Amino acid sequence: MTTLDDSNKEKIRSVSVDLNxxxxxxxxxxxxxxxxDKVKFTVHTxxxxxxxxxxxxxxxxxxxxxxxxxxxxVETEDYAGLIIPPAPPKPDFEGPREKMHKxxxxxATMTKEEYTKMKQELEAEYLAVFKKTVQVHEIFLQRLSSHxxxxxxxxxxxxxxxxxxxxxxRKNAKEMFGGFFKNMVKSADEVLISGVKEVDDFFxxxxxxxxxxxxxxxxxxxxxEKMTRSHKNIADDYIRISSLMYQQKITRILIYTHIVVTMSxxxxxxxxGRVASDQELKLTExxxxxxxxxxxxxxxLYRRARALADYENSNKALDKARLKSKDIPQxxxxxxxxxxxFDKLSESGxxxxxSFKGRRVVAFRKNLIEMAELEIKHAKVRSSIQxxxxxxIMCTNELQYAxxxxxxxxxxx
Amino acid sequence: xxxLLCFQSGPASLTTEDLSTNANGPKQASLFDDDPDDxxxxxTEEVSLDSPDRDVLLSDGPSPAITPMTPPTSVITPRIxxxxxxxxxHSSFDEFCCVLWLNVVFLVPGDGMNAYMAYKVTTKTSMSLxxxxxxxxxxxxxxxLGLHSKLAxxxxxxxxxxxxxxxxxxxxxxxVKVGKEDQSSNEFVEKRRSALERYLMRTVKHPILLKDPxxxxxxxxxxxxxxxxxxxxxxxxxxxxxxKAADAVNKMTIKMNESDAWFEEKQQHFENLDVQLRKLxxxxxxxxxxxxxxxxxxxSFAKSAAMLGNSEDHTALSRALSQLAEVEEKIxxxxxxxxxxxxxxxxxxxxxxxxxxxxxxxxxxxxxKTWQKWQDSQMMLQKKREAEAKLQFxxxxxxxxxxxxxxxxxxxxxxxxxxxxxxxxxxxxxxxxRFEKERVKDFKSTVIQYLETLLxxxxxxxxxxxxxxxxxxxxx
Numbered sequence: 001m002t003t004l005d006d007s008n009k010e011k012i013r014s015v016s017v018d019l020n021x022x023x024x025x026x027x028x029x030x031x032x033x034x035x036x037d038k039v040k041f042t043v044h045t046x047x048x049x050x051x052x053x054x055x056x057x058x059x060x061x062x063x064x065x066x067x068x069x070x071x072x073x074v075e076t077e078d079y080a081g082l083i084i085p086p087a088p089p090k091p092d093f094e095g096p097r098e099k100m101h102k103x104x105x106x107x108a109t110m111t112k113e114e115y116t117k118m119k120q121e122l123e124a125e126y127l128a129v130f131k132k133t134v135q136v137h138e139i140f141l142q143r144l145s146s147h148x149x150x151x152x153x154x155x156x157x158x159x160x161x162x163x164x165x166x167x168x169x170r171k172n173a174k175e176m177f178g179g180f181f182k183n184m185v186k187s188a189d190e191v192l193i194s195g196v197k198e199v200d201d202f203f204x205x206x207x208x209x210x211x212x213x214x215x216x217x218x219x220x221x222x223x224x225e226k227m228t229r230s231h232k233n234i235a236d237d238y239i240r241i242s243s244l245m246y247q248q249k250i251t252r253i254l255i256y257t258h259i260v261v262t263m264s265x266x267x268x269x270x271x272x273g274r275v276a277s278d279q280e281l282k283l284t285e286x287x288x289x290x291x292x293x294x295x296x297x298x299x300x301l302y303r304r305a306r307a308l309a310d311y312e313n314s315n316k317a318l319d320k321a322r323l324k325s326k327d328i329p330q331x332x333x334x335x336x337x338x339x340x341x342f343d344k345l346s347e348s349g350x351x352x353x354x355s356f357k358g359r360r361v362v363a364f365r366k367n368l369i370e371m372a373e374l375e376i377k378h379a380k381v382r383s384s385i386q387x388x389x390x391x392x393i394m395c396t397n398e399l400q401y402a403x404x405x406x407x408x409x410x411x412x413x
Numbered sequence: 414x415x416x417l418l419c420f421q422s423g424p425a426s427l428t429t430e431d432l433s434t435n436a437n438g439p440k441q442a443s444l445f446d447d448d449p450d451d452x453x454x455x456x457t458e459e460v461s462l463d464s465p466d467r468d469v470l471l472s473d474g475p476s477p478a479i480t481p482m483t484p485p486t487s488v489i490t491p492r493i494x495x496x497x498x499x500x501x502x503h504s505s506f507d508e509f510c511c512v513l514w515l516n517v518v519f520l521v522p523g524d525g526m527n528a529y530m531a532y533k534v535t536t537k538t539s540m541s542l543x544x545x546x547x548x549x550x551x552x553x554x555x556x557x558l559g560l561h562s563k564l565a566x567x568x569x570x571x572x573x574x575x576x577x578x579x580x581x582x583x584x585x586x587x588x589v590k591v592g593k594e595d596q597s598s599n600e601f602v603e604k605r606r607s608a609l610e611r612y613l614m615r616t617v618k619h620p621i622l623l624k625d626p627x628x629x630x631x632x633x634x635x636x637x638x639x640x641x642x643x644x645x646x647x648x649x650x651x652x653x654x655x656x657k658a659a660d661a662v663n664k665m666t667i668k669m670n671e672s673d674a675w676f677e678e679k680q681q682h683f684e685n686l687d688v689q690l691r692k693l694x695x696x697x698x699x700x701x702x703x704x705x706x707x708x709x710x711x712x713s714f715a716k717s718a719a720m721l722g723n724s725e726d727h728t729a730l731s732r733a734l735s736q737l738a739e740v741e742e743k744i745x746x747x748x749x750x751x752x753x754x755x756x757x758x759x760x761x762x763x764x765x766x767x768x769x770x771x772x773x774x775x776x777x778x779x780x781x782k783t784w785q786k787w788q789d790s791q792m793m794l795q796k797k798r799e800a801e802a803k804l805q806f807x808x809x810x811x812x813x814x815x816x817x818x819x820x821x822x823x824x825x826x827x828x829x830x831x832x833x834x835x836x837x838x839x840x841x842x843x844x845x846x847r848f849e850k851e852r853v854k855d856f857k858s859t860v861i862q863y864l865e866t867l868l869x870x871x872x873x874x875x876x877x878x879x880x881x882x883x884x885x886x887x888x889x
Contacts, residue, residue, distance in 0.1 A: 213721070213725070216717070216720050219720070220717040220718055220720075223713050223717045224714055227707065229710075230703060233706070234700065234707060237696060241693065241700065244689065364730055365885065365888040369882065369885045372878050372885055373882065375874065376875055376878045376879055383868050386865075387868055390861055
């Protein structure tokens, strides 16, 4: 059973901002259990709202339950004008699992030290993936709880409160099929929608911006992930090198100097590994999260565009009806409904998109600052390590002389 | 007369001064097996701690601004054996130093495969062995190979560790000859230049080899007869291959009674070292590859981030993203340079030592061969003595005289064989001692230089990120 204490959670809650501030509904995931492929989250709620039966309670939930909640919200007509927070991605333990496999295979050829170190690395990586998945699930719920309209959703309440297994509800085939069908139609619509003339400048701009930005951020996310993987590879190489150097006294200058060189490699490796995971958290996660969020914003635009198309169609239908002098009142009513729906979507859409932009800028700022600060910290740590070892190696032969150099070099940092 | 070792990586680089040549110091003596009559022991240079050059070094300000390393065609490879000028003139020895370096000159044009790369070998010395103090000659790759094969034939069988020459690479050289002016050919040329330089330096650092007339001729004379027998596909090349195979077979059949524990231990030691160095070399090569990958990935991320910045409609954020792209691009360049350092400092050094250890093992094999020769003559002598006894018994006076002559000859041969064996054993002990000292110094200085490059990279990274931070904070 892997648990996260509060200090850890503070550190990892990095991607979104201004969540969980409203004391009337506080949600967190204090616990998670990992069994083979399945992760069981413990969703803990603290509330002052009377709509809930108890002021504080916890329920176990699986990843599929989160997806069910998300899909239900997406398909709710009333929420068509809102940006539905993106669903958390499925927990992906593929990376650590592959590494574990490699470790098992290569055990025969590795030294004991190397094996132990790689095992530690593996455990750390596993823990990192675990923490990440808890974080994204938590943020999903917190986005919902801080949204004035969504936090009143009935299904959301059920999700938080219902102490039985939700799988019965999930397996409702009709719902699933309906959702699937809607998704299919939507993508067909995408082609259609781009043909609809936009009446509002704001939305025209937003559409252009979001479409472009989405493709760029998707690309950046992929490239950032590649960078992180390279960093991890380098860290692994340092592990291997340091364990080989430990085995043999390659630098048999003085007995302890080879240990010194080994240690320098080991510490370099630790820092490299940490850089990889910190970078992962700050930059890659940031990009990944907002890529999904922008997709959600795009979805809003498409829903609105579809409403616009519906409205235009209803206009056409009304004209036809007037021409044929048949079913005019129905056509008029239909047209009115479409117009209302469209206006409602536009109004709420504008609000949502504006606050989305603000949220995005703030999150980027926070993460970029933190990332830069971490990079500086790591580089400083690395250089002081290297400096220390350079001086140490030299000191071993001429204490007096090397001390002078040590002083000069240390002044640089 | 010993060659002073000063490793210098660049201008005013304080840290790589290796003044640890006082090998007679109490700390080190206990670690190395110095014979009481080790000729080399007193030949090491002792620099007193009060020499004026030390003050020069100490009074220097902090290291100068970091110069990021440039691509392979320029001067980043480790200079083994470059004298610091002050050391040169202030030394307390009169003739001691022979320093050289190699520059690539140009591709001498010829039709197709006849074109070749000419290397300019510059020597700077104060030794009276040489006619001039500073001189240059032009040499081609086969000249180096020719030098090595001459030295090997003269010195290997008496137990001297002759540094191996760099390996041929038909593929690499063909690309260059064909005139491909691209990154990989440049890298190949630089790699070869650096390898040849290290090879020559190791050769002249050996006090016996330095004095060899072939070496002197190689360094000094403007014209050198072409070493034709070094061509891979020549008859000499084939002969070499056959000999190598024969040697390998012999090695398996010789069963030497090792009476000397030192030799047994040392051979085991070198076997282990060989295995471990190869593994380490492989790991370092992997590191070089991964760092190159990282650099590529960073470059592509930088481009992507720049495009993202352009897309961004919030001005300050857009600027910050563009800045991020720039930082990542600069760091990518740093990583590339670091990869080069990884390669030239660590990987090539390890590769050199893998080959050197093979040469050391070869010397041990020579000793075995010498022993075998001695044993063979002893056996022959034994047989002849038995034959003589028989002749005496059968009373054949004329044949008897012949037999006695042959026996006298063989007795001398046996004595010579024993002397040879003892001599080679003695030489090997000295050589191994020298080799170990050299190895330690070499590794130590290279590791320091490598750590220095890492340090420089880190400090530069700090500068870049610190410049970026205010941009990130400026997002409102």
